Amino acid sequence: MIARTAYGLAERLPAPVRRALRAGAGWLISLPYRGRGRWCPVCGRESRCFAPFGKVRRPEARCVHCGALERHRLIWLYFKHATDLFDGRPKTMLHIAPEPCLGARIRERVGAGYLSADLRNPGAMVNFDIQSIPYPDASFDVIYCSHVLEHVADDRRAMRELRRVLRPDGWAILLVPVMPGASFEDASIVDPRDRLREYGDETHVRRYGRDYEERLREEGFHVRRSSASDVAGEAERRRMGLTAAAGDIYFCTRVPPATLR
16 A cells, blocks of 8 residues: 555656656666676676576576566667667667567667557557557568567467568578477466466466477578677676676578678
8 A cells, every 4th residue: 555655646746857866766676786707789888797587586687777577688689799789770670579679779760660569558659469460561671579478378479470471582580499399388277377387477378388489480481590609709798797697599581681781
């Protein structure tokens, strides 16, 4: 009750005051992490270490300045060093389920061609279900969809839709949490506790394994898988906290990547 009352009072304050309060809270949270040793490529700021994150308190995971996790730091590096996303040329980009630490930064660099989308999040520019994307064929040069497909009932249909709206010479990065073993799903598993046990999260509807790459190929994508070692040396990976939790990058195209200009 006290927390709700305080939140309600805070929301009535002028916007500049709310921003100042948030900035002050962020400064207090980051105070114990002040120092050097870790560097976040997303916000470009240093800290003594990264903060723990998640239900199991994964160590060295979250940037205390911008909130970027391991996978966000890796994808930002990949965008900068392995793609043409930030080359300044006009392009259309569809960003599914925009992450707070990445959305505004990507939009600033891509410009007018950037479009963020989510099923329900009012913070996204448009709302729709990726199982039925309301845009014509070949609408986007770039698609970025991270940790979404594991929540989608028919991921195969969603993959086909993403491929449909991707331009023939475009590229997509489609990321999911990948676990050891083969992918597994069972439509009869609906209880959140059972999903947590079987899939690792109450909101997931499947668990992806190493065959995820083949799953993408079966829906028409050409796939190039990369890891943190492809974009950063060992010392850099340690400094940026690019641990195994960052996962792999799945770079997808409608034609073999070698034929793209």
